[in-house]
Amino acid sequence: MLKENQLNLTKEIIETSYKLLIHKLAFGGLTARNEGSFQLEFGYILKTIGELYEFRLSDRFHLEFETSITLNEVSIKSKTERARIDLLISYQDDENVTKAAIELKFFKKNNHREPNNRYDVFKDISNLEQYKEHDIDLCYFILATDHSHYYNQKQYSIDTSDFDFRHGSSYPAGKKLQYKTSKPYGSDIALKNNYNFIWENINDLYFLKIEV
Structure with a gap:
C-alpha cells in the first residue's frame, strides 16, 4: 500500500471512530463518567473500526493505551524528555507503517x-x-x-484569558500564552502552528477535535 493511501485510511479510521463516539455519547448509547472511561470507550471503537480496515492479509491495525516515548526535547507536560501518549495507533503492511497519536480530555462541570x-x-x-x-x-x-464554559463563555479572567479555545476563536503560531496570576499554574506556552477552534454541540455535550 502506498504511504499516502495508508495515511488517508488512518485518518478515515479516526474520523469515523470519532463521529461514532460523540454521537453515541450525546444520544446515550455510551456513558463516560470520567476521562479514563472516555479513553477506554474511544479506544474500543477505534480498535473495532481499525480492524475492519485490515483489508489484506498484510494489513495490521494496532492500538496502545498510555504509551511512553522519548522526545528530542523536554516536554512542557512531563518536564522531561519522556512523554506518555493517551492513545497510539499503528496501521501498517509489509512496506509502510502509519502512526497516529491522540491526546484526550474529558471535562465534567461538577469537577x-x-x-x-x-x-x-x-x-x-x-x-x-x-x-x-x-x-x-x-x-x-x-x-x-x-x-x-469552554465552548461559549462570554469572557475569561484577564489573568488567564490567553488560554482561549472557545468556538470560533483562533491561535496564531508563535503567540506566547501566559498565566498572569501571582502564582502561575504553569510556565509560558508558545505553539508552532496556527489553530482554529471549531466545536460541535450535540444535545448537552460539546466536542472539540484538532488535528495538529
Whole structure:
C-alpha cells in the first residue's frame, strides 16, 4: 500500500471512530463518567473500526493505551524528555507503517478545575506538536465536556484569558500564552502552528477535535 493511501485510511479510521463516539455519547448509547472511561470507550471503537480496515492479509491495525516515548526535547507536560501518549495507533503492511497519536480530555462541570483545565489543553497540543517530530505521522487532540464554559463563555479572567479555545476563536503560531496570576499554574506556552477552534454541540455535550 502506498504511504499516502495508508495515511488517508488512518485518518478515515479516526474520523469515523470519532463521529461514532460523540454521537453515541450525546444520544446515550455510551456513558463516560470520567476521562479514563472516555479513553477506554474511544479506544474500543477505534480498535473495532481499525480492524475492519485490515483489508489484506498484510494489513495490521494496532492500538496502545498510555504509551511512553522519548522526545528530542523536554516536554512542557512531563518536564522531561519522556512523554506518555493517551492513545497510539499503528496501521501498517509489509512496506509502510502509519502512526497516529491522540491526546484526550474529558471535562465534567461538577469537577471544574478552572482555569487550569484551559492551560492543560494547550499543554497537550504542545506535546502533540513534539510528537510530530518523533516519527508520529498524525496527531489529534480531542476534548469532550458537558460545560459550556469552554465552548461559549462570554469572557475569561484577564489573568488567564490567553488560554482561549472557545468556538470560533483562533491561535496564531508563535503567540506566547501566559498565566498572569501571582502564582502561575504553569510556565509560558508558545505553539508552532496556527489553530482554529471549531466545536460541535450535540444535545448537552460539546466536542472539540484538532488535528495538529
